[in-house]
Amino acid sequence: MAPSGKTYGIADLKKHTTDKSCWLVVHGKVYDVTEFLEEHPGGYDIILTSTGKDATQDFEEIGHSNSAKKLLEKYVIGEFEGGDSAPAVAKVAPQSANAAKQQPAxxxxxxxxxxxxxxxxxxxxxxxxxxxxxxxxxx
Incomplete structure (x- = not known):
């Protein structure tokens, strides 16, 4: 479980969808990324489009680096009551790691x-x- 031991649902996420309070879910964890918005290399608006929902698919489609994934851990505030949607993401985008490297988006x-x-x-x-x-x- 997350450090706080808290579990959040979609209703909780929908209360934090602005640049003043920005939460999102990636792989079953809830992150408060408000402080990171201005630092995000792709711009804060990209993150804001993924708030209020499970953003696992959005996060994975971009192809974030391992260092970006590690940086995200700094912002974890709890678990998502819906769990990890990674299996659903895999069904949406069935692509092997080798195919992704060979064929850029x-x-x-x-x-x-x-x-x-x-x-x-x-x-x-x-x-x-x-x-x-x-x-x-x-x-």
Whole structure:
């Protein structure tokens, strides 16, 4: 159990979702990360989006380093009554450690590019078709 021996539920978490009091759950432990918000390399707003719920999946998807995981222990205040959701996280993202190392996550820019490129090709094809039709009419 956590040092305080306290157990917290989702209702408790929902009371601490601001930059003045920020709690989250990772692997069945409740953390008060309020003091860490300004130090977080990804910005405090990233953490705030994960408050009020079990943030295990969010935490693991980012790929935090071992030193980041160790730093988190400094902020533990209790246990989560829902337990550790790690098995559920594993079902959501079944990826081996080797596969994760070999295949980096796609950035938002890459995902955006894959959506926009087909639209640009379609727009170009329509413009070309319009041009060809206008040339036929004038001939």
């Amino acid at each position: 796609k950035s938002a820019a890459t995902r955006t590019f894959h959506v926009i490129l087909p639209l640009l090709i379609l727009a170009l094809a329509l413009a070309l078709n319009f041009y060809m039709m206008s040339q036929k009419k004038s001939a």
